[in-house]
Amino acid sequence: MPTAEEDRTSRRLAWCVAHLLRHAPDHVVTDITGRLDQPTRKYLCRDEWLPAAAVTLLLRHGDDADRHYIARNPRVVGRPLPGLPGPARYARRRTPPELLPVLRAELGRDPDDGPLTAPELIGLLRRHGRRGPRVPLDILALPYEADPELLRAEHTRRPLPAGSVEALLLVADLPPASVHALLGTGAAPASGRSWHRPAVRAVRMGRVTHEELVTHVTPAHHTLLLGHLPVRESLRWTLPEQAGMQTAVQRALRPLGDDPRLWAELLRHAPGHPGPLPELVAAVADGRMPEPAAGAAGPGPELTRAVRHLAPTAAEPTGEVERELALASLAVPMDSVEEDIRWVRDCLDRGLLTGIDVVRHKLPACWALDEDHWLGDVDHPDRHDRPGAVLAARAEADRLFTAALGEDPEAWWRAARTLPEFAGTLPHLLLRVTEGGSVSGRS
Numbered sequence: 001m002p003t004a005e006e007d008r009t010s011r012r013l014a015w016c017v018a019h020l021l022r023h024a025p026d027h028v029v030t031d032i033t034g035r036l037d038q039p040t041r042k043y044l045c046r047d048e049w050l051p052a053a054a055v056t057l058l059l060r061h062g063d064d065a066d067r068h069y070i071a072r073n074p075r076v077v078g079r080p081l082p083g084l085p086g087p088a089r090y091a092r093r094r095t096p097p098e099l100l101p102v103l104r105a106e107l108g109r110d111p112d113d114g115p116l117t118a119p120e121l122i123g124l125l126r127r128h129g130r131r132g133p134r135v136p137l138d139i140l141a142l143p144y145e146a147d148p149e150l151l152r153a154e155h156t157r158r159p160l161p162a163g164s165v166e167a168l169l170l171v172a173d174l175p176p177a178s179v180h181a182l183l184g185t186g187a188a189p190a191s192g193r194s195w196h197r198p199a200v201r202a203v204r205m206g207r208v209t210h211e212e213l214v215t216h217v218t219p220a221h222h223t224l225l226l227g228h229l230p231v232r233e234s235l236r237w238t239l240p241e242q243a244g245m246q247t248a249v250q251r252a253l254r255p256l257g258d259d260p261r262l263w264a265e266l267l268r269h270a271p272g273h274p275g276p277l278p279e280l281v282a283a284v285a286d287g288r289m290p291e292p293a294a295g296a297a298g299p300g301p302e303l304t305r306a307v308r309h310l311a312p313t314a315a316e317p318t319g320e321v322e323r324e325l326a327l328a329s330l331a332v333p334m335d336s337v338e339e340d341i342r343w344v345r346d347c348l349d350r351g352l353l354t355g356i357d358v359v360r361h362k363l364p365a366c367w368a369l370d371e372d373h374w375l376g377d378v379d380h381p382d383r384h385d386r387p388g389a390v391l392a393a394r395a396e397a398d399r400l401f402t403a404a405l406g407e408d409p410e411a412w413w414r415a416a417r418t419l420p421e422f423a424g425t426l427p428h429l430l431l432r433v434t435e436g437g438s439v440s441g442r443s
Helices: 004-023 026-035 038-046 052-061 064-071 087-091 097-107 118-128 134-140 148-157 162-171 176-182 197-204 210-216 220-227 239-252 260-272 277-286 301-310 320-329 337-349 355-361 365-369 387-405 409-421 426-435
Strands: none
Touching: 004 026, 004 038, 004 052, 004 239, 004 365, 004 387, 004 409, 026 052, 026 409, 038 064, 052 064, 052 197, 052 210, 052 239, 097 118, 097 134, 118 134, 118 148, 118 162, 134 162, 148 176, 162 176, 162 197, 176 197, 176 210, 197 210, 197 239, 210 220, 210 239, 210 277, 220 239, 220 260, 220 277, 220 301, 239 277, 239 301, 239 387, 260 277, 260 301, 320 337, 320 355, 355 365, 355 387, 355 426, 365 387, 365 409, 365 426, 387 409, 387 426, 409 426
């Protein structure tokens, strides 16, 4: 039986690890979760801010205890989100009687005469998936024979409509290779309200992580748009999901550095590149991209806006003396947490501070990584009323972690062990970890 002090230590380490894993590559997430002892791992699975990628990887590689605690975590974002239809509801779905005559006419036989063959299923999904996933879900409620290889080949030859792909991700038990293939959209334009839904659904259902999404989504300009998806009325990224996607896309864009010439080349070649984003970035960084064909379409306004958002910027807020005072205040706690939050929010609203400043200067580092400690609690885990500050803070933390720790799991583990009791800023913590000095926790 652990003592109260050991229990407190496990809880705090799990809380810090949950925030650290937001910024770690997938292989580092798997490595760090594998190093945790059983009590800390239990608290990690129950943590309210456990990131989506960690949930997916724990469900994929963890044991029954991990799945037990995650399944009972009411604050885990996704799988699916609270209020959205869950797998049990889809399992009970029945094909509406009014749809059966339509399917009978299209098949040339009664659907009750036997399971739909793979070619019949694909044909129906092609005809009925352009207006969302509802009708494809009705079709998939019928008995059918699944052929993942044929489905993958047909989608590669001519992509299925977004609604049909989303329905397959929701209810069909497809192998990872088929899920990855369905994320490709060929030359389909990124227009309308639904092209992004399969990618959002794949992450939310735990089929892929954001990093895997970046690896497999084609064409490349769709990945860039997913990294800065505009607010939409339909299915869209939650704030944590948007931050995770931004992290994964910027990790793929890292070879471009801060060279404006390379970013201009990326924007020029992205509309016509059929492959995934990492392939495009490698070719641009190496100078191997051929000239776009004459008359090729240029980047649209949404793509231009997405690339500008993802590109590094040196813009700094102004304010002179007031700004210096605001920065200094981040290292001096107010009389109460509520007063501290009101001050930070006021400085953000007045343009004296940004999310970048908070991550760099707020004490201690674990509070800087947790937006609730400087924006206040929210009534839902999927949003904050200062989303710009949150995304900027996450992006800056990504940059700092990457510059200091790279992709070395051992370095990330040292940072995770140091974070709970460290009293300094995040840059100071990373300097302490990488230089191998004392990790007593006092700055």
